Amino acid sequence: MIVTIDGVAASGKSSVSSGVAQALGVPYVSSGLLYRAVTLLGLNAGADLADPSALLPLLSPVRLEPLASGNRVWNADHDLSADLHSTRVDGGVSTVAALPEIREWVDAQLRALPAPLVAEGRDMGTNVFPHAPHKFYLTASPRVRAERRARERPEDIPAIEAALTERDRQDTTQSAPAPDARIIDTGPLTLQGVIDTILNDLR
Numbered sequence: 001m002i003v004t005i006d007g008v009a010a011s012g013k014s015s016v017s018s019g020v021a022q023a024l025g026v027p028y029v030s031s032g033l034l035y036r037a038v039t040l041l042g043l044n045a046g047a048d049l050a051d052p053s054a055l056l057p058l059l060s061p062v063r064l065e066p067l068a069s070g071n072r073v074w075n076a077d078h079d080l081s082a083d084l085h086s087t088r089v090d091g092g093v094s095t096v097a098a099l100p101e102i103r104e105w106v107d108a109q110l111r112a113l114p115a116p117l118v119a120e121g122r123d124m125g126t127n128v129f130p131h132a133p134h135k136f137y138l139t140a141s142p143r144v145r146a147e148r149r150a151r152e153r154p155e156d157i158p159a160i161e162a163a164l165t166e167r168d169r170q171d172t173t174q175s176a177p178a179p180d181a182r183i184i185d186t187g188p189l190t191l192q193g194v195i196d197t198i199l200n201d202l203r
């Protein structure tokens, strides 16, 4: 069984996916972490983030480890995970995620993983796992999302809100909800409330 949980930036995808996956006793996979890892490696190499031929040669040692408690991304034996959620990576990741060659590489990593699993991102229900039987799409207003993310970032809420809104705009192409996804406005819900909503739907 595959459950897909897509949604806009900072809507709760990874926290909710982790909770749902742990309740089901299956792994979850965070596709955004792979886009973030490509971005980090590109930035560190001084590569042009809009040039797939500069990025693809960096990717052969990159591997996603889908632990139920939290995904990790490795570059050979170096754990990149702690560096993937920086403002620097946030600022470049939409450029990288717009490249068809990079999307193909990420999709191949994800499709190689054995089911059952919970997959989260933007296009899990539309493109990567279109035949998944259970699909969800998380939303919340930009202000609510910025307030949540402000607990994890040094910037103030208006700056975070502006950056989230801009990233939503740049990610629009791959971020449409699947027609058969259940859309959940997480604004009025607690994290556990969102997890329970999904688990009740799966039962």
Ligand SMILES: Nc1ncnc2c1ncn2[C@@H]1O[C@H](COP(=O)(O)OP(=O)(O)O)[C@@H](O)[C@H]1O
Pocket: 007, 008, 009, 010, 011, 012, 013, 014, 015, 016, 148, 149, 151, 152, 186, 187, 189, 190, 191, 192, 194
């Ligand atoms: N429904 C919710 N209520 C309150 N806080 C939430 C809720 N969902 C997520 N959060 C918090 O919002 C932040 C962003 O969530 P995260 O799972 O990282 O989102 P995404 O994977 O979509 O970027 C985290 O600090 C998380 O704990």
Ligand SMILES: Nc1ccn([C@H]2C[C@H](O)[C@@H](COP(=O)(O)OP(=O)(O)O)O2)c(=O)n1
Pocket: 008, 009, 010, 011, 013, 031, 032, 033, 035, 036, 093, 094, 097, 120, 121, 122, 123, 124, 167, 171, 174
């Ligand atoms: N399946 C996916 C997952 C993420 N992306 C892109 C869009 C986002 O700007 C970045 C980072 O995604 P991630 O889910 O980690 O970002 P947020 O936590 O929602 O801020 O990658 C994508 O294009 N397709």
